Amino acid sequence: MIRVWLLRLYRDFKGDILALPGRTLACLAVLALFIAPLFIRDTYILRIITLTAVYAVFAASWDLLSGYVGQLNLGHALFFGVAAYTSAMLNLHLGLPPVLTIPLGALAAVMAGLVVGIPCLRLKGQYLSLATLAFPIILKGLVYLFKEYTGGELGISGISRLAGSRLVECYIALALGAVLCFLIWKITDSNLGLIFHAIREDEITARASGINTTAYKLLAFCLSGLFAGIAGGFFAHYMRLAGPFTLDVLLSFQAIIWTIFGGITTIYGSVAGVIILFPLMEILRAFPEIRMLLFAAVIVIVLRFMPEGVVPWFLDRVEKECPRCKERNAFTRTRCRVCRVSLSEREVRARTTTRA
Amino acid sequence: MLEVKNLTVCYDTAMLLNEVSLKVNRGELVGLVGPNGAGKTTLMRAISGLVLWERQMKRGTRAGNITLTGEVYFQGQRIDGLPPHRIARMGLVLCPERRRPFSELSVEENLKAGAYRVRGRRAYRDTLELVYQMFPVLQKRARQVSATLSGGEQQMLALGRALMTRPVLLCIDEPSTGLSPLIKGELFAKIGEINRSGITMLLVEQDVRQTLAMAGRSYILSHSKIVAQGKKDELMADETIRQSYLGL
């Protein structure tokens, strides 16, 4: 029984993943990320890997809401900050361990998703975006106002650690990151994802097809908040501190920059964007005066030549789409792996004109 | 006036136009008919420079693999490399598919927007008068927001706006789409009138009967190739053509 299942798994793996260079590389990269920490003693690099995983979830959750459902959210840091503060407060005042505070923080972020979603969903397009921009700013103001509870500018410190060593923390982050990003991707690849896509393309038609678009948009806000919240709760425990910088406007924009750089509306694009850009910022420490300038220059230049993002550009170079069955093939193939149709461009063109 | 030589347009691996050649002489009304998906709109867009413009806009993206080969001459000048606004300024104006008014603007503002070639208030007023004379319904609805016009009125508006540019060659793409037979009749009458006033026209249409009747010469485009051309009688005489393409 197990052998049959394993054989099937192997066949699926060989057929679906190894057949495409893009997916193979992704698998290799994930594998490398999981194995690497064992060989790295350098706590700084472990820290970078951990934060990359956290931010990958943050960016992917933004892509789910803004890329897939088309509700451009300019205040994504709200979910991150709400979860960070909630986890911190629960840990400090009630003494709850991280394994409880992080999910509870995420739940608080879901509540925040409802609070933002319900009024904002009356709005469309640019107005929705501007409204979402306001919420983290409002919360930041409240944080400064109620200093006794939130610690004001200094935030809440003295939070307990996630695990005894940086290595374990790194693995927890990687595991969380892999599982959550995969979940987000799975959502977009499911019936729910289909409905999200329909709402994004044409809300009126979706309505006419019987989809309660408001309910689904609200669901998108909540899901996005859930994942971003887990990232936020983890972040607070990792930094041992939850401060107003978790609600920064710049943090919201980071998610947008990472996602658009990597390729919007493809969850793997936002993850790739984080993996490329976040360590790049660290590498650019070597040029302290022009660090931000170089960062911006890299993004602008890359987007000039890869306007749809890095990952779609890369995938277009290494994969071909079959003209008949639309399946993706490795660029090395001459015939489609599914329908055996010839993939060479010349023959395709010749075929489309001989029918006249 | 207009000469297209061996024009080939490919979008990625799909060839939309395959070595298409045609000619339009001064004062003529030339028809271009053919089944859906033949490439008629692509030909219109290629002539008016929109295909190359699309390629420039989509450079680097997945949809950016657009190629255009061949030559297009207008009044002796080669225009196939020029940007759309230059071609329009030379007098080759496209009245695009699906009307496309500036929906937030009023009728009069739409017409004004089309008048960029006109210099001077006098000339502008005279041209506007001409258009209103040709399409009195537009004058009636001069202040109305163009999105609220009916299909037929919007088509009149599109034609009127094209006329405001004082075109030398007017290309019209499927004007009768979605219109009732009565309005269609009116529309085609107007088109005939415009041609008789001295403006050369290239008319793309689904309504074969009307087109063949009106046009001096017609081309039949199918599967990205020109399969036949000639006057109405010549085309109707050939059985195969009549049955396969004209459905008459």
Next chain:
Amino acid sequence: MKTRWAVAAALILLCLGAALVAGCAREEAEESRVIKIGVAGPMQFVHGQHHWLGAEMAAEEINAAGGIKVGDEYYLVELVKIDTNELLSVEDATNAVERALAQDNIDLLVGTIRTEAAVAIQELMMDNEKIFITCGASLKQMADKVGQDYERYKYWFRVTPLNGELLARASLILLQYVGQVMKEDLGLEAPKVAVVCEEAAAGDALAAAAQQVIPSFGMELVGIWRPSPQATDMTAELTAIRGAGAQIIYTYLSSAAGVTYAKQWGELQIPAASVGINVESQAMGFMEATDNYGDFECSLNTYALVEITEKTVDWYNRFTERAGEFPTYNAGTYDAINIYREAVERAGTLETDAVIAELEQTRHTSAAGVQVFDENHDVIWGPGYATAVGTQWQNGELKCVWPYNWEGITYPGTVRYQIPPWVAEALQ
């Protein structure tokens, strides 16, 4: 086809190359006898630059003298510049320090300025059980933690500035002094005081303290104004202050708003003396920044060109020459490193706990005063220790005006506070 192969191959090579570079980025551990001291601060800003310059001065002198004597051996000091960018990003700061710990293997850390970043870095250093001497963040809670959890926080010390509570006390004494001068010179019975504290956590504490204490000075509080630290215009507040009849303005301004305030105070010729904490007024370029309207602004300061101790004047001049700037409290990294050196030399070993024990016994004479730590590893304030000073711009020159006969102390070179001429005229 060929191009696709080439592109794919190039990309794979690029990834491999990046991995290699990352792997090789770590430096080899050095065998030679060196103590690596990390200097953390926002190096693109003046605070970080002063951190670095003070540390550099100390390191150069120590190495010129042969290094730090540990038992029978001499260890040279090597500084590691850490640009924390903390004013803009707390997370950036912690990453930078982690990098220095992991890749440069620093033995101790001095510096930091922004409180949020300092708190996060404190946690990080305590996790790594390495000594961290703060030279810029004044939050008292950082010291309280040492008392609450000694075993974990014992590695932390603060050399400068005085913690928030002490700064408040010192600045209020400065206010009292100015009030005294106003009473004596102008015959005012109960000078009216307006409080201007920027909208920040430290500002809250000072405003509250001022409210409580001002009546006991024999002065009258006429109003409290809380401008934003990013304020670009204070004419509204200043006009209201004039309208309230204030004769002294007590300030807490730690940001660039301090320049705006002083400039407009002078331009509008508000008939009130200005005293308190205005960090911008400690800088050499203050007069130019305020178009000379900032003259007669008086602020609490750490250093001044008077003989706080026998070392002050010489050190002050040397730093000013090196930096082209008057030293601000961030230059206390110089003292931090010297205090560490003395502790190590007394302990005779680099072993952390032994050094900490000696650090706790510190009694160090520096340009700022005599530095001694209390039981929470925080620098003590008071006569005979570090008292801070009050500096006032008098006719374009920065003079020390306090302590002036305070608790029997007047540092040689100190002059009396001068009431701004237009204020004296208006209130005569």
